[in-house]
Amino acid sequence: LRRCLHTCLCDGKRYFQLCFSRKIRLRTMTKAILVLNAGSSSLKFSVFELTHSGALTLLAKGKIDGIGSTPHFTVKDQLGVSLAHEHWAADTLIDHAYCLREISTFLRQHYQGIDFIGAGHRVVHGGIKYAAPLLLNPGIIKELESLIPLAPLHQPHNLAAIRAVTALNPTLPQVACFDTAFHHGQETVAKLFGLPYAYFERGIRRYGFHGISYEYVSSLLKQQQPAVAAGKVVIAHLGNGASMCAVQDGKSVASSMSFTALDGLLMGTRSGNLDPGVVLYLLEHEGMDAKQIEVLLYAQSGLLGISGVSSDMRELLDSSAPLAQLAIDYFVHRISLELGALAASMNGLDALVFTAGIGENSAEIRRRVCLKAQWLGIQINQQANAAADICLSEQNSKTSVWLIPTDEELMIARHTCEQLGLPIAHRILN
Numbered sequence: 399l400r401r402c403l404h405t406c407l408c409d410g411k412r413y414f415q416l417c418f419s420r421k422i423r424l425r426t427m428t429k430a431i432l433v434l435n436a437g438s439s440s441l442k443f444s445v446f447e448l449t450h451s452g453a454l455t456l457l458a459k460g461k462i463d464g465i466g467s468t469p470h471f472t473v474k475d476q477l478g479v480s481l482a483h484e485h486w487a488a489d490t491l492i493d494h495a496y497c498l499r500e501i502s503t504f505l506r507q508h509y510q511g512i513d514f515i516g517a518g519h520r521v522v523h524g525g526i527k528y529a530a531p532l533l534l535n536p537g538i539i540k541e542l543e544s545l546i547p548l549a550p551l552h553q554p555h556n557l558a559a560i561r562a563v564t565a566l567n568p569t570l571p572q573v574a575c576f577d578t579a580f581h582h583g584q585e586t587v588a589k590l591f592g593l594p595y596a597y598f599e600r601g602i603r604r605y606g607f608h609g610i611s612y613e614y615v616s617s618l619l620k621q622q623q624p625a626v627a628a629g630k631v632v633i634a635h636l637g638n639g640a641s642m643c644a645v646q647d648g649k650s651v652a653s654s655m656s657f658t659a660l661d662g663l664l665m666g667t668r669s670g671n672l673d674p675g676v677v678l679y680l681l682e683h684e685g686m687d688a689k690q691i692e693v694l695l696y697a698q699s700g701l702l703g704i705s706g707v708s709s710d711m712r713e714l715l716d717s718s719a720p721l722a723q724l725a726i727d728y729f730v731h732r733i734s735l736e737l738g739a740l741a742a743s744m745n746g747l748d749a750l751v752f753t754a755g756i757g758e759n760s761a762e763i764r765r766r767v768c769l770k771a772q773w774l775g776i777q778i779n780q781q782a783n784a785a786a787d788i789c790l791s792e793q794n795s796k797t798s799v800w801l802i803p804t805d806e807e808l809m810i811a812r813h814t815c816e817q818l819g820l821p822i823a824h825r826i827l828n
């Protein structure tokens with residue numbers, strides 16, 4: 399009898415211990431969304447906690463870059479405190495699957511109580527068909543593979559990241575968010591090239607990119623300045639990749655990027671807009687083949703190609719080399735031309751918004767762009783610009799100027815929650 403009693407008590411105690419520890423575990427289990435942005439030589443990731451109140455809060459942001467050369471892994475927490483900083487040997491053979499395993503190991507070590515409920519991916523091309531974020535399944539992934547020829551430098555890496563997540567966790571729901579989707583509703587004239595119409599029907603048309611960034615910036619503008627957002631706005635996404643978009647009442651009307659992410663503005667290493675006759679000339683008279691021209695246009699041109707110094711705007715602004723200054727002059731010149739064209743596409747302009755690395759951080763580039771846009775009614779307030787305030791224009795400026803930091807990852811996390819049917823707080827800012 400004593401033995402029986404002892405067993406009951408012990409088992410009971412163990413039972414309560416089990417319940418208690420499980421309760422603690424459940425209570426501390428954090429629901430989170432993993433956001434992945436895979437490029438040709440980098441894999442960026444963010445982890446967002448979905449709180450009980452439905453807010454998305456950043457827990458960690460990191461990247462592995464130098465894939466294929468000298469891989470480098472860095473992670474920071476929401477306050478910008480470094481959590482990991484690791485260089486791998488130059489001959490380390492890594493691919494997206496390897497990177498994802500490293501990220502997964504890191505997350506398990508640092509965030510033990512995390513329950514990943516979904517992964518959101520930036521996918522560059524949604525083609526003619528996909529105009530909104532999508533919950534992925536094998537059939538859709540196959541269709542997205544068929545779009546690789548439209549974005550050969552980006553789409554394969556986006557899909558590699560999706561496959562790597564599937565291999566690691568086959569049951570985790572994954573959502574694709576397309577850079578082209580925001581521009582889907584543009585009128586046909588804004589999507590056309592002057593080629594025979596059959597080419598348009600075959601998908602050779604202006605798609606536009608950076609759509610996730612434009613959608614985020616537009617939503618934030620609507621939240622903070624609804625009257626401005628209801629008007630005619632040009633958003634200048636000036637980063638290493640750069641483009642501009644005319645947005646009227648929150649909808650994309652025209653964009654400087656078109657069939658590929660090469661068109662439009664001068665970029666870090668991409669040429670931007672170019673007479674197609676130049677490509678024919680290079681093929682016929684300079685003995686270059688398609689692959690060589692691709693490398694020239696994507697990797698050796700832009701700020702780097704003109705300056706011969708760097709693709710990094712900070713280095714060019716600090717440089718006294720005449721060609722570095724010429725590269726900056728041409729960068730600003732191209733922005734001014736696109737601004738005029740995009741304003742024309744809306745029959746006017748109420749506001750200009752700067753975003754992305756250069757747009758958010760370089761008061762000098764914003765100043766130069768605004769000075770060239772005085773004819774559009776823009777009066778920049780120099781103090782507000784130097785202080786990187788939200789509103790950069792004078793009170794009496796006919797056209798207002800704004801600085802809104804972009805957050806593509808948060809936009810992807812929001813879409814991922816929506817696709818998974820998870821309620822999220824209405825406000826985009828947490």
Ligand code: AMP
Nearest residue numbers: 637638639710711712754755756759760
């Ligand atoms: P992103 O692609 O949005 O990360 O932007 C990268 C670009 O932003 C690079 O050309 C950087 O040189 C540029 N950038 C970042 N900070 C600054 C700064 N303080 N001044 C000028 N350019 C900057």
